[in-house]
Amino acid sequence: MTRAPVALCVSVLCGLVVALPFSVYEGSAPIWFSLAPVFWLAARVQSRRQACLSAAVFAFVWTLVDFSFLWHLTVPGTVALSVYTSAFYVAALLGVRYLARRNPVSAVFGVAALWTLVELLRSVVPVLGFPWLLLGHTLLHDEHLRQGADVLGVYGLSFLIAAVNAALAFAVPAARSEIRNSKFEGKGQKEKEKTAPPPQVSFFFFRRFPFPSDFGFRVSSSLTVAVLLLGTYLYGMARIADIAPRLAAGPPIGVIQGNVATKLGRTGKQLDEQLAEHMAMHKQLAAGGDARATRSTGGDARGTADKPVLICWAETMVPGALNADYWGTDFADGVAACGVPTLAGSNYRVAADPGQPEDEARCYNAAYLFDGDGKEVCRYVKRRLVAFGEYIPGAQRFPVLTFLRSITRDQYLPGETPSRIIAIPLHAPPRSPPYQGGDTGGVAQWPYHVALTICVEDIHPDLARDAALAGADTLINLTNDGWFYGTFGPRAHLQAAAWRAIETRRPLLRVTNTGYTVAVNPLGAMELLVPVETVGTGVTRLQRIKAGGAHAAEATGPQTLTLWWGNWGTALFFGGILLASVLIRSAPPQVTCNKEDKSLLQ
DSSP, X not given: OOOHHHHHHHHHHHHXXXXXXXXXXXXXXXXXXXXXXXXXXXXXXXXXXXXXXXXHHHHXXXXXXXXXXXXXXXXXXXXXXXXXXXXXXXXXXXXXXXXXXXXXXXXXXXXXXXXXXXXXXXXXXXXXOOOOSOGGGGGTTOTTXXXXXXXXXXXXXXXXXXXXXXXXXXXXXXXXXXXXXXXXXXXXXXXXXXXXXXXXXXXXXXXXXXOOOHHHHHHHHHHHHHHHHHHHHHHHHHHHHHHGGGEEEXXXXXXXXXXXXXXXXXXXXXXXXXXXXXXXXXXXXXXXXXXXXOOOGGGOXXXXXXXXXXXXXXXXXXXXXXXTSHHHHHHHHHHHHHTOOEEEEEXXXXXXXXXXXXXXXXXXXXXXXXXXXXXXXXXXXXXXXXXXXXXXXXXXXXXXXXXXXXXXXXXBOOOOSOOOOEEESTTOOTTOOOBOOSOOXXXXXXXXXXXXXXXXXXXXXXXXXXXXXXXXXXXXXXEOOGGGTTSSHHHHHHHHHTHHHHHHTSOEEEEESSSOEEEEOTTOOEEEEEOTTSOEEEEEEEEEEEOOGGGTTOEEOOOOHHHHHXXXXXXXXXXXXXXXHHHXXXXXXXXXXXXXXXXXXX
């Protein structure tokens, strides 16, 4: 057994190591081994109480470090979020304690399935669901392994990482120990083993049947995990070889990164300056861009001179409420003067209650699309609000909670309607002739069919999946991470969001206020369009997967297994693995005794 002080020290150390890939380390190396000691402690410490304490220390250290980008906004809120998130992992590690003691199969695959199911549950639980800090997120920079996300989503990669750690914790050490001990066994002991009945297992209602020994289970489990890891890598190689030659760049899209350090209480003059600076960059892009301030994806530097078919501003970069304040009128006039369709984030204000202060009027967080004449084409409002950041859950139903205030003063209401699929260039009919604007190099550029998300909606797989199934072949997200200026918060947001491109095999364009403004292609390759925390513009040609046949240049949205599975299918798959591993149980050991032994036992 492990002494309590040692267990706590190991838990703290592992929490710090696990936190690295989610905050500052660009890679996944620490995550492949740093959970193994935590799994081992959960199973080996003397009491359940001690296991719970070690698990709580590990989870709290990990989550507190990785949520530290929120400290400057709210210390109590950061601690509360860490405690809430830790509770899921404490429950998972207590489950590990049970599974590791049941049989060698559940100790590896049951543990991995349980961990994955807890991640999935934490991501979809109503109101507080937040798919952040998933193990699979750390593989974003692994070109080959990340391709597996189109099978079971990022959760499938979390399963793979958890299985490797479980094998390191339970299967590999035990197998090595048995091999070492077998070298010192006498011939008499070996003869007893030969005459002993073969080990048996029972599987639910099926009859008992001979099965490999625990040693065989451990070896086969370790080999199976190794085969899964190798298979995922080879699958990634095959997907890259299949998709990379079929990627085709579309029409140019311009982006603006204003680099505004977001905070409450900004003056009208500051907001006027914000709009004026954005409009100046907007005019520059509409005129064909500035080679000193732009970058073009797809390796074609000539794209910087193209006039974009769409210009995108980040979330809430049009100050106030576009439908109610003079900033909205100025914005529409500026768009009309430039003549380029524009997508921009702003608020949509609803009628305020009588006597309600103007700065606390209820509104929606919205994305507006304007055509080149400065007329509104459509509006999408954010559906997944951030609890305690944009609203207080249950405050309208339980007035006692009104003493709490969210960061944005509880102004925001959730939208209910999914984004419509928008053809860009505007009004392009389905299967319309290729776009021929700019220097295309002879490559046909079919219109984008775009679905919109706002802020953290891009970390929710179900929203991207629904958009893809509705006909979108391109995903655009408007984000304002200026609240976390100078922290690793924007990096963590990108790490959780970029997976939507791989899962759906559709490009994702993230237009942000302070960074990371990137174009992510269907293979997960990212092009940084504007350096982080700088003011600038960029032009990109989003890459989509070409179809075959007569329309070989037409970009399409392929159907991936992840789109078919959905959250329910993924849960059933890993739930089946967990159930199967639990229902396998070893038969009680059979001991033969001579007369002298029996007398000692009586």
